[in-house]
Each structure stands twice: as structure tokens, then as C-alpha cells.
Amino acid sequence: MNFLSDTTAPAHPSLFDAMVRANEGFAPSYGADPISQRVRSRLTELFETELEVLFTTSGTAANALALSVLSGPDDIILCHDEAHIQRDERGAPEFFTGGAKLLPLHGAHAKIDPDNLANALNEWPQDFVHTTPPRVLSISQLNESGCAYALEELDALMSQAKAAGVSVHMDGARFANALSHLGCSPADMTWKRGVDVLCMGATKDGALAAEAVILFGDARAHFPKLQARQKRAGHMLPKMRYVAAQFEAWLADNLWLELARHANAAGKELSDRLCQIEGVEAAHPTQGNEVFLRLPEAVKDRLQAAGAGFYAWPDGSARFVASWRTTQADIDAVVKAAEG
Amino acid sequence: MNFLSDTTAPAHPSLFDAMVRANEGFAPSYGADPISQRVRSRLTELFETELEVLFTTSGTAANALALSVLSGPDDIILCHDEAHIQRDERGAPEFFTGGAKLLPLHGAHAKIDPDNLANALNEWPQDFVHTTPPRVLSISQLNESGCAYALEELDALMSQAKAAGVSVHMDGARFANALSHLGCSPADMTWKRGVDVLCMGATKDGALAAEAVILFGDARAHFPKLQARQKRAGHMLPKMRYVAAQFEAWLADNLWLELARHANAAGKELSDRLCQIEGVEAAHPTQGNEVFLRLPEAVKDRLQAAGAGFYAWPDGSARFVASWRTTQADIDAVVKAAEG
Amino acid sequence: MNFLSDTTAPAHPSLFDAMVRANEGFAPSYGADPISQRVRSRLTELFETELEVLFTTSGTAANALALSVLSGPDDIILCHDEAHIQRDERGAPEFFTGGAKLLPLHGAHAKIDPDNLANALNEWPQDFVHTTPPRVLSISQLNESGCAYALEELDALMSQAKAAGVSVHMDGARFANALSHLGCSPADMTWKRGVDVLCMGATKDGALAAEAVILFGDARAHFPKLQARQKRAGHMLPKMRYVAAQFEAWLADNLWLELARHANAAGKELSDRLCQIEGVEAAHPTQGNEVFLRLPEAVKDRLQAAGAGFYAWPDGSARFVASWRTTQADIDAVVKAAEG
């Protein structure tokens, strides 16, 4: 009954097996190994376009590295006021960029309201020396309320960014969950809409510690700078082959999508069943593996008494996160505990 | 015959087994797991003193995080001019400290000359607003020429630092190799001599990716700041238990020392046998698993023709690094190739 | 009819005379001169408490230096979303602090709403490693809508800050104007209410370029760090005596308050008379030398045709700024132009 976070789940055995296989003999350090190269090819195929990719071991590192090549130290990064980069990374974006300003924008269900984006782009010009110019728009997909932007919603934001000369970063810590929900192709959800740099997370979807920073289109030119920043931040692991091996196994046979579909389905069932309890209601639509519910005190007490793990969210709701390891028994148990 | 670096070696199977065992069920994220707690106790025992410890996955990250709690942005870090933190980390110490100045000091065999340290402490006062004050002395043990400072040599540097109010950082990426060479206790080589913060590396000695930042004595008070910097740098892995598990297996039954002894012995044999070849001579004493040799062109050519992996060092010598996986056959093969 | 900004006004002749007098013979550099010492005594007397003071030549520098001793690189500075430090300093606070996060809080008339402060202090805890902790509350007095917080309004904010262990910075670029409006003592408006560091501006009130960073109470202990940051930022002028001389003349015989009273009175008259024109209304109360008016297009056109200088404010209003040099003729002329 541990629904605290998808990061409390173990890693999928296939990824472990791949790491053990990678652990044979000697291999070039720092990403020059053959596995890293194979994953790059696989991603190119998957995203149907030329790209550059760099691996890292935490989502915070991936986001901060990505932002550090898109934003200078005296630029603005536009994001939702509940964005992980704003609220949960202890200032990593500010650190990696050398002091960029995160400008928080509001919107329901952790989605940036397009009107608020328009106002911000209007109030903060690109060329006035006294004020900080917006250079990056950061979008979380899934976002921090567990919601996925629809493709039209992505368009409404990215078209504004592109018109203003602002780059687009996508925080895809739960990319597979969002993709599963929308049912579109990886390309459709990213570069075809305007994403310049994608952080694609595997850790919350079955890996030990594996995140990819992917550069599309013109942003590929930032690759040498990205590598330098990775090294400078201590994120260029000597034995990078172990991270690449996780990605190889994760992408093989669509395992990554299967795991996400399982987690999403578990989240949906959990949400649906708990919402049938008197007084329980969804704080946000359940579109991935995260469930945000407003719980009556009695339900909360029963869950805590039963030892169910969930997280008190800043907006007053209770967050439950399903993972690839969530079982039917886990769901039944937590629902039973909630019903009392 | 791959002697390029100890980071090209695979991880020891025991560490893998420990990770697989750690991969059961759910566990608290970010270092609150029970394995991390057990390793902390084990290290306390091993170092015979109270300490704080934080795990990370690269030596660069460990060093930079350690330095970031000892040095402010407008302070000086004293180090050898060939130190890894000066020469091989793409400015990570400057990045993590927010702009500290590394002041390079010279000395033979990558050991800081105590007279040069004295001069620097004299020329750069602690309290003059116009100049940057020295706040940290960084010592590599093994150092970048593969040498270990003797205990008296450590005393000659650290006593000066302490007298000037300067903290001491030890870069122990090859800590086990140095300890093996000196045959003293971990305490004798560190806090008993004045080390405030130790970076203890396992990656080069059989781990996948596992480094520990250890705070001794008064420096323990920096622990909350160290954690905040770790988070901000993207180095607080969600599933930290996998790093702790590597350390647990590595420290168990003195595996870490056995692996280092093996690597040191391989280095010594390699050095001794190659030095018997006409024209080959040691550029530095071989005191650990790294061998620096001046090679005649003919020998170099033969080695390259045979596909032997070694590294052309900036000082003109050839560096060979033995590891826990180096076999007698590897040594025989490279010696045979060199002999022609 | 130049009401663009109080920074377009010339310097008061008394300050020039003082600089000329200071320009005799040799004097110690970098703030060790006797004039600097005399001003320090004068300020101690004026504020009725022990203090430390450091001079600089721009308000942006004063604010950023002040914030750099109160906030670490991974801390939060709470401010109004229209604050000068947030909107008009090109990220100087982020630069000087090494990456602090400015968290913008809303409130009418550029005053931070106490409820919004309470929410922020609640949502951003002091001791959670994943999130950035609030360490400084920054209050502008006069603020960016030309309003002065009443003493009770200051209390409502500062008492919350103090209870949470958060330091208080006051941006007093128009300190004299605010003080004039409230009619209280300098002590009453600052340290007696909880201000730890005050940036007291003279530039907008008759100086060439003269700002003081004043540390009260426990914050005095930051003085050595403040000097180091001043030097490191290139703001420790060799011939600091010229800045101190401006302050000495400005404070003498209450010149600073007279100039502010003149500017405030001019602002009030301008506001009152323009508001009598059909369709003109005050966007914010006029409490100092800044006047924010909503103007009908016809009035705007007439003013522009007449060459009247004012500034289109982001909130849609027109900002007119009176200064110590504003004459009755200036006011009459702009009113006449507006009336058409």
C-alpha cells in the first residue's frame, strides 16, 4: 500500500539484467561506450528525427542541464507556479543557469493558462536592458497535478513561445505516462509541436536512475555545451554504460510504454474506486499514474491507521502515486482501508 | 590489456548482487532508506569517530560538493597545480562554490611542496578585503602522479593549514589504494591528521558509481548545507538505496581493501617488469595502482601495435592504470608486447 | 516638463560643492577617509542606534549587495511581484546572491498582502531539503506604485517575517519621500519595526550617485562580508570620499528632507490638479513624488504633443515623477497641456 511516490518502487528486473550484461569486461568511459550509441539510434528511430541525447541519473539534473543551455544567467524561464523546477528542486535551475529568474505563471490543474503566458510575454520584453527577458518556456507533461496537456493546449502555449523567440523545454519525468494517456506518437507530443529540449525520465517508470536530455532540431547545436555543463556538474559518470543499459532495456519491446500503461491503469482504478466513497472527490482529473483526492478527515484517519502511504499535497489534497509495481492487491487493500 | 583507467573496469559482482538484493519492494527515497543508515554506522566504526556521510555517483560531484561547504564564493582553495579538481573537472569546484579561486601550488610528483604552501599563506592574508583569502587546502591521496603522501608529509601541510584557520579536504578517489600502500588505519590518514572532509571513492575500486563525502569533527555541522547543495545539484538520487548498497557490499569483509591490494600489486609488478626494459624508466614512484613511465618511442610503438591501452600524460610520460580486474595474463601480455 | 524620472534631474548644488571641497589633497582610498567616518556618525545619530554603513553609487547595487549578505544561493527572497528588485534590475539579486529565488507576492497598490505572505511562509517551509526556504522579506518604501506602507502595515508583514526567522530588507530608493509622507522618525520606519538592512537612496533626492546600505542590530555582523562582496562586485570605489561627501551635504541641515518634501508637494499638486480633468483618475494614491494616473487618450495625446515627459507604466497608467527640481512652472505647464 505504498503510494507515496513512483520513486519508492524498485527497478524492473529487465533493467537489472541489462546492467549485469553491461558489466562484462572493459568499456570506454563517459558515454563513448557502444550501448550509449545504440540507445541514441533507437531514440532517433522512436522520435522520427535527428537528435542528440545525453544521459543522467536524476530528473533534477536533467532539467537543470537542459535549462542551462537554453537560458543565460540574466534571462527568464517561464513555468507554472507549481512546476517541479520551481517548487521541488531547491533552486537547481537557478544554480545551473548561473542565476536565471523563474517567472511563475498560474493556471488550473497545474496547466499554464495561455492568457497568463501572453501577459508575461507582453510585460517582459525581449530587448529592454533593465528587465530580464523571457528565453525559455518550461512545460511539464505529465504536470504536477498529474494532468497531461492535450495537443491543442500544447499548441496554444508553444505557438506563443515560438512567435516571441522563446525556446521550449519539456519536463517529461512522467513522459511515458503522458504519452500513454494521449495515445499519440513521441514526435507528435514533442518536436512537432515545438519542443526544443525534452527531459525524458525512466526512473519513475521502472529504472534505477536513468534520465535522458534530448535535443531536437536547431537545439542540437547546444550538444557540446551540454556535455561541458554535464561534466562541470559532476554528472558525467565514468561508467556511463550502466545508465545507457537501463535505457536500452527500458525501450526494448515497448517495455517503457507497458509499464506506464500499467501504472496509469492502476491510477485510474484507484481514483475511480476511491471517488465512490462518500465525501471523496478528485482534486484534479486523473490522466496518468498520479491521483489527487480531497479526502474527508475520517477517510484520511482510516488510511493512516492502515498504514497506507500517500502524500499531503500543498493544495490540501492527498496524492497517491501508482507505479509499474502496483498490484491489484495494493489497490484493493487501500480501497478497503478507505471504506473502513 | 586495457590500462587506460580504473574507470574502464566493470563493477565487482558482489556489489551487483547487493544492488539486486536492494531492489526488493519499496523503500524511502533520497537517502532515508535503512541501507544508507547501516553504511553510516559501518563507516563510523571504520573511522573510529562520529561522522556524517552523503553518497553520490561521481568523484567530481563528491569533490565539488565537499568544497562547496568549506569555501565561500570569494575564497581561495589551495591545491596542487596538477590536482584533479584543478585540471580534470571542467571547473566543477568553481561552479559549486559560486566562483572560488583555485590557487595552484607546485611540487614534485604531484605533492604540494610545504614551502610553496607557506608562501601562499603568507602572500594571501585572511583579512584583507581586496584579496581573496585561502579557506581550504585540498590534498589528493593517492595523488595525480599515483603517489601517496607519507603521514609526516600530510602533517607538514595540514599543520600549516590548521594554524592559518584553513580547512582540509582530501580527494580520496583512490583512497583504498593509498591506505593499502601506507598500511595505516583510515583514522590515521584522515581526521587524526586534520582532514575535515574526505571524499572516499569506490568507483575506481570495484563499484558501478559510488562515492562518499564524509564530514569529520566540527565539519559535521555542515551536513544540512551539504544535503541542500546535493539536492540543488541534482545529485540526491531518488533511489539512493542502490548507491548505499554498493558501499555496503564494498566495505563488507574488507572487500574494498582486498580489491585495492590486488590493483596495487598489479601496478607494482607492471612497473617493475616494464622498468627492466632498456630505456624505460619510472616518471614517478609507483605507490598505488597507477604507473607512470617514460617510454622509448620503439616501446611505445610496439605497445600501440599490440593494442595495449594506456594514456599519454601531460608530463610526457605514459600512464598505465591497474584495477581489481587486472589479471596476471593482462600484465604478462603488456610486458611481452613492450619487450617486442 | 520632464516628469520621466527623478533620475533625470540634476544634482543639488550643495552636494557638488561638498565634492569640490572633498577634492583637496590626498585621502585614504576605499572608504577609510574621514568624511566616510563622519557620515557614519551622523547616521548613527539620525537612526538613534548603532549601525554599520557602506556607500555605493546605484540603487541596484545597494539592493543586490544587501540581499547578498542576507540570502544564500539556495534561499528565497520574498517580494512584491512589481518590486524593483524583481522587475527592474535585470536579475541583479539573483547574480549577487549566486542564484537565490525571488518569490513574487501579489497585493494592491504594490503593497504585499499580508495573507499572501502568510501563505508563502506556509507553503515554503524552512527545513525541507527539496524546497527552497524563504530567508528574506524585501519591502519597498516608497513602493513601486508610489505608496508608503503605514507603520501598522509594516508591522503586519515584519511580525510574520520575524516569527518565521526571515530577515527584512527595505528598499529605500525613495526613503526620504516615504518618511516625509509618514512624518515619523527614521528609527520608527526601520529597525524599530524589524528592518535588518536598509538601502537608503540619495540619488533620486538630489545626489549625483549616492546610496547607503545600512545594517542594524545583529545584521551588523555581516559588515565584513558586505565589504568583501562590494569589492568583488567592483563597487568599492578607490576615491570613495566623493560619495561620502554627497551624503554629508545631503544630510546636513535636513536638506534631504526638504528636497523630499518639495518633491512630494509637487507630486501632490500635480496629482490633484490633473485629477480634476474630466476622465483622469488616480491609479494609486499619491503619497510621495510619484503620480500614477489613468489618462483618457485625448489627454495623453495633448501631453505628448506638448512634449511632456512621462512613462507608460506596465499597469496601463501614466507615471509622472516630481523631483527636487520640479518648479511651479513645470507643474503649471503640464497641467495646462493636459487641459488642452
Next chain:
Amino acid sequence: MNFLSDTTAPAHPSLFDAMVRANEGFAPSYGADPISQRVRSRLTELFETELEVLFTTSGTAANALALSVLSGPDDIILCHDEAHIQRDERGAPEFFTGGAKLLPLHGAHAKIDPDNLANALNEWPQDFVHTTPPRVLSISQLNESGCAYALEELDALMSQAKAAGVSVHMDGARFANALSHLGCSPADMTWKRGVDVLCMGATKDGALAAEAVILFGDARAHFPKLQARQKRAGHMLPKMRYVAAQFEAWLADNLWLELARHANAAGKELSDRLCQIEGVEAAHPTQGNEVFLRLPEAVKDRLQAAGAGFYAWPDGSARFVASWRTTQADIDAVVKAAEG
């Protein structure tokens, strides 16, 4: 008898008069004033080439701003190990660049030895991700031993820099003194030899506080970035006209060169006459207004007893600095005191 520093001298009255003249009526803020524009034209004429110029009020600020547009945060700035930017600016270059590494190079009389530059460029490659690449060579003219590089000496350094793709910064805090000594044109000593960015100081040569950052050739493209960094660092003074006015008066009728010639001649006479005293010898050639002498203890004692101001230099010599205000009487007095 104050020979402590040229920054202890007062400002030349002409510059004051110009500031008083500038203090008439209103003027655009932040450098858009007509005086700033006139100075720009004058400098273009003087340097016989298109250029961009930005004014600031301290040499440290000028250097740090200049370096911040030439060097990224993970680059190397090559300089002499006694350079002002390395030794006397409390880490300002590291601060403004976001963490660049200053690599100190040795050479007699504070001149970088061309062989040491060659070695550094060889040891630190441009394209290796693990090491920090050199991006800027900084040359002080006059340098920190009071010497001027001859034109051929400048060529020997700058040609190497250009070949390696490294930009050149010239710290010209005593530019006029160096120019006076060499007797060449401003163009000959700067962009014609390869200088990309010049910091041209007036403060030590008769100004209150006036320094110019001048961009030549392709470096002119950095101007918008330079302005942004100036604003962000709090160095864009609202009433910038007062700095420009100093420059205008300083450049008029070659006043700047006359003042430098006077100071140089005073330095030369002081050096020549003191060196005739038994046991006194020059530590470095006197080529500008700075005199470095090795003094017998008895001479030192006599000077101190007489209240003569000089500075104990880190290399053991005594530094005397002449200025535009040094009189024949000052020289006679100090010589007499030394003779005893």
C-alpha cells in the same frame, strides 16, 4: 609626500568643471545622454576605428565586465600570476563570469613569458570536455611591476592567442602612462596588435571615478550583452552623464596624456634620484608612474619617520606611485628624507 597610490590623489579641476557643466537641467538616464554620445565619437577618432564603449566607475568593474562577455563560466582566463585581476579584485572576474578559472602564468617583471603561454595553450586544449579551455588572454599595460610591454612583446603573446582562438583583454588602468612611455598611437598599442576589449582607466590619471570598456572589431557584437551585464551588476548609473563628462574633459586637448606624462616624469625622477642613494636599487625598470625599489632598512626607517607614504609590495620591494598631482616639492621632500 603621499606616494601610496594614484588613487589617493584628488581629481583634476577640469573634470570637476565638466561635471558641474553637465549638472544643468534634465538628461536621459543610463547612458543615453548627449555627452556619452560625444565621448563615443571622440574615442572612435582617437582609436582610428569603429568601436563600442561603456562607462563605469571602477577598474575592477571594468575588467570584470569585459571578461564576462569574453569568457563563459567554464572557460579559462590566462593572466600573469601577479595580475590585478588575479590578485587584487577579490575574485571579481570569477564572480562576473560565473566561475571562470584564472590560470596564472609566470614571467619576470610581471610580464607573461611567451613560453609559459605556449605551454599553457598546449596543456589546456580547446576541445576536451574534461578540462577547462582557455578563452581569454588578459594583459596589463602598464603591468603590476609598473612596466610596459614593448610592441614586439605584445605581438609575441597576442599572435599565440589569435592562433589558438583565444580573445585578448587589456587591463589599461594605467593605459595613458603606458602609451606615454611607448610613444605610439592608441591604435598601435591595442586593436592593431589584437586587443579585442580594452579597459581604459581615467581614475588613476586625474578622474574622480571614470573607466571605459572599449570593444573593437568583432567584439563589438558583445555590446548588448555587455550592457545587460552592466545593468545586472548595478553599474549602469542612472545619472551616467557625470561619468561621461569626466571622460570628455579628460580627453579634451590631450589633458589625459599631459597628466600621464607629468606622472611618468615624476616617477622617473623619483626613481633616478633614490637609486643614487647607497644600497637602493630598482626592483623593476621604471617605465611609468610606479617606482619599485629595494630599500635598505635604514632608508626605510628614515622614510617612515618622515611620514612618507609608500606601500610594502608582496615581492619585498617598496612601491612609490607618482600622480598628476605630484609636485617637485613632494619629490624633493621624499628624496631628502631618504638621504637622511
